[in-house]
Amino acid sequence: MLWGGAEAAVTLGLVLLLFVVHQLWWTNRQARAAAERTVQALEEEWGDPGSPLEEGRESSAASSSSSPPRLVPSPSSPSSPFSAPSPPSGASSSGGGSSGGSGEASVRTGDPAPRWDQAYAILRIPEIGVRVPIAEGTGKGGVLDRGYVGHYPRTAQPGQAGNFALAGHRNTHGEPFRYIDRLRRGDELRVETRGAVYTYVVDKRLARTSARDGGVIRDVPRSEVREGYGYRAPGYYITLTTCTPEYTSKYRLVVWGTLRSMRPR
Incomplete structure (x- = not known):
């Protein structure tokens, strides 16, 4: 009886080990490969592949991922509520915000409205080696x-x-947002579409908030909890959200940026 119990325990341990390997290694390998193929397909479709210099910089950043985290400075005082900033150079003033349910992209660049689960843009974060497709929606299975x-x-x-708001896994399934806690003020977040390249810069960070803190992705992003x-x-904002602490989904980590420039393709 004891022998049978020991065998069952060993079997269970092996099953759990295989599950962990699958979640932490295999899902990452599969998702990264699929995401990279999608990026390449988008670049080929647009006829404008990423430059070797950019990719080399991203690879170099990725290779240094074992270094200690670099944190964004504490959030500064909120900007004045009485005056809105002028549009960045080349930015479209059309649409935007939670009132625009059609998902229409910038009119000036002629980007089509994306379909649900469709990969329609590329996010590049050179400082942490990210080059990943952006798809419409935040469903797990499809995106x-x-x-x-x-x-x-x-x-x-x-x-x-x-507020152009995005979500990504921090662990497993490619984990594109694993190291966004290392981003600091001034780091670039480049969003490429068929019609244009938008350069945002990191501005503020919220290290932890409730998973139900919907204020962080509103038109004017502001935490309802912190x-x-x-x-x-x-x-003209960008918001990156992911789970925190690592390997949990209890809280959310938020990084905010502002639009600096737009370059038509």
């Missing part, structure tokens, strides 16, 4: 578990006034 970054429906599209974190004035 996040494929290694993609998901666009929150009813938030702005790239280059629009409002007082003083976020913005007060309309603008």
Whole structure:
């Protein structure tokens, strides 16, 4: 009887070990490969592949991922609620925000409205070696578990006034947002679409908030849980969200940026 119990325990241990290997290694390998193929397909479709210099910089950043995290400075005082910033150079002023349910992208660049689960843009974060497709929606099966970054429906599209809000896995399934806690103020977040390249820069970070803190992805992103974190004035924002601490989904980590420039293709 004891022998039978020992065998069962060993078998269970092996099953659990295989499950962990599958989650931590195999899902990452599959999702990263699939995401990379999608990026290449988009670049070929647009006729504008990423430059070797950029890819080399990203590879170098990825190879240094074992270094200690670099944290964004504590959020500064919110901007004035009485004056909205002027649009960045080349940015579209059309659409945007949670009121635009059609998901129409920047009119000036002629980007088509993305379909549900469709990969329609590329996010590049050179400082942490990220090059990943952006798809419409944040469903696990159709978007996040494929290694993609998901666009929150009813938030702005790239280059629009409002908040272009994204979600991504921090662990497993490609984990594109694993190291966004290392981003610091001024780091670039480049969003490429068929019509344009939008350059955002990291501005603020919220290390931990509730998973139900919907304020962080609103038109004017501002935490409803952590007082003083976020913005007060309309603008052109990008929001990256992921789970925290690592290997849990209890809380959310948030990184905010603002649009600096837009370059048509």
